[in-house]
Amino acid sequence: MEKKQKSIGWGILGAGRISRQFATALSTIHGARLAAVGARSLESARRFANDFQIANAHGSYEELVRDSSVDVVYIGTLHPSHAENSILALKAGKAVLCEKPFAMNANEALEVVQTARARGLFLMEAMWTRFFPLMRALKDILGSGAIGDPRMLTADFGYRAEHGAEPRAFQPSLGGGALLDVGVYPISLSSFLFGPPLRTTSLANLGKTGVDEETVVALSHDGDRLSLLSTAIRLDTPHEARILGTNGMVLIHAPWWKPSLMTIRHSNSEKHETLEFPFSGNGYQFEAAEVMQCLNSGLIESPLMPLDESLSIMRTMDSIRADWGLRYPSEK
Numbered sequence: 001m002e003k004k005q006k007s008i009g010w011g012i013l014g015a016g017r018i019s020r021q022f023a024t025a026l027s028t029i030h031g032a033r034l035a036a037v038g039a040r041s042l043e044s045a046r047r048f049a050n051d052f053q054i055a056n057a058h059g060s061y062e063e064l065v066r067d068s069s070v071d072v073v074y075i076g077t078l079h080p081s082h083a084e085n086s087i088l089a090l091k092a093g094k095a096v097l098c099e100k101p102f103a104m105n106a107n108e109a110l111e112v113v114q115t116a117r118a119r120g121l122f123l124m125e126a127m128w129t130r131f132f133p134l135m136r137a138l139k140d141i142l143g144s145g146a147i148g149d150p151r152m153l154t155a156d157f158g159y160r161a162e163h164g165a166e167p168r169a170f171q172p173s174l175g176g177g178a179l180l181d182v183g184v185y186p187i188s189l190s191s192f193l194f195g196p197p198l199r200t201t202s203l204a205n206l207g208k209t210g211v212d213e214e215t216v217v218a219l220s221h222d223g224d225r226l227s228l229l230s231t232a233i234r235l236d237t238p239h240e241a242r243i244l245g246t247n248g249m250v251l252i253h254a255p256w257w258k259p260s261l262m263t264i265r266h267s268n269s270e271k272h273e274t275l276e277f278p279f280s281g282n283g284y285q286f287e288a289a290e291v292m293q294c295l296n297s298g299l300i301e302s303p304l305m306p307l308d309e310s311l312s313i314m315r316t317m318d319s320i321r322a323d324w325g326l327r328y329p330s331e332k
Contacts, residue, residue: 005296009035010288011070011094013061013085015048018099019076023052025284031292035071038064061085065092072122072291075099078168079175083108086123090115095122097291101184104175106314113307122295124287124302125310127188131286134252134259134277135192138243141250142193146264148247151225153193155186155241157257158214158232169233170209176233177211179204179317183231185257187320188313189241190219190227196312197221202320207234217320258283 010026012019015037026032034054039045042059049057058064065073065088072095075085083103089096096116102125103109116123129135142150158178161169168174169181190197197219204212213234219227230237239254248266252259264273279286294302301307 005031005292007031007033008292008295009033009069009071011035011064011067011073011089012037012048012054012076013064013073013089014076015039015044016076019074020048020051021282022074022076022284022288023048023054025282026288027052028281029285029288029292032288033069035069036064036067038067061088065089065094070094072097072295074126079180080104080173083112086112087115090119090121090123093119093121095291095295097124097126097287099126100188101125101175101180101317102310102314104180106311106318109311109314113311116300116307120300122291122300123307124291124294124305125307126287127184127305127310128284128287129185129189129257129259130192130305131290132259132277132283133279133286134262134275137275137277138250138252138262139193141264142243142245145247147243147245147249147266150193150243150245152244153190153225153227153241154229154244155189155227155256156230156237157182157185157239158230158235158237160236161233163209166233170207170211170213172210176209177213178215178231178233179212179320181233183212183215183217183229183320184313184317186227186229186231186241187217187219187316189256190221190229191309191313191316193243194219194221194223194225194227196309197227197316200316200319200323202323204324206324212321212324215320219316 036056038058045057073089075098086098199220201218204215207213214232217229241252241256243250251263253261
């Protein structure tokens with residue numbers, strides 16, 4: 001007899017844009033309850049709760065994590081608050097899904113992970129790209145030998161921001177810069193496909209506020225594999241990812257971090273195979289569904305986004321920033 005899956009009460013910590021996107025996705029998932037929202041002001045929380053028909057609105061994060069109707073807290077605040085907010089929820093006995101980047105640096109990330117493990121609570125980084133149907137199929141395709149031995153990844157994620165229009169992106173104290181904001185995407189992809197890097201090399205253009213405005217990264221991995229990655233907050237990039245193998249390549253079409261289309265190209269052949277993985281909704285439902293499946297299965301980590309890998313990704317970004325001699329204010 002199939003075990004009945006219990007409903008999961010979600011608490012939304014932070015009432016900004018990304019929390020709204022996540023709440024929109026939750027409303028489409030069977031068994032997901034939008035139980036409560038917490039913001040820095042009660043007015044903001046009530047406005048959010050009204051928009052999403054949420055019963056409980058709290059004017060502080062502390063009140064949210066104490067709400068007995070909440071099983072798991074989604075952290076949708078700015079980067080520098082991720083570690084503090086995650087630990088707050090964990091110490092209140094709540095499972096946590098924390099937006100990327102997992103923390104500002106590896107030391108912060110380790111503290112969050114140790115807190116979760118000491119309490120036996122579920123914790124996962126919200127790297128939403130990893131949970132799309134296309135990404136799950138990609139691993140199978142590469143494992144089948146369709147393009148021979150995968151040897152190189154090229155991927156980019158860059159957008160053009162203006163200093164006045166998007167000040168957060170340019171402020172070190174708010175976790176600004178290309179690497180933390182969107183560079184984490186191609187770095188996470190390289191980890192997903194090739195594992196942790198053995199060596200990192202990076203160059204960056206540091207702008208007038210001190211953050212990286214354009215960054216290029218080269219990573220070497222076990223098995224003589226390479227990742228060539230680029231990211232920016234002052235430039236629009238192609239938003240594509242390519243996995244190059246000894247007998248062909250896979251192109252993940254733009255935007256590769258929200259993927260629905262990829263093309264397999266075989267060497268010495270004009271034949272191309274394009275595979276479509278359409279989905280409804282905004283895409284955040286896939287990571288939410290993974291959390292709920294893990295909770296219903298009694299897991300405290302996701303096998304698709306394990307905590308040791310999130311730690312490794314943060315260490316990689318620390319190593320990259322060390323190449324520039326850059327440290328953020330909260331970095332230890």
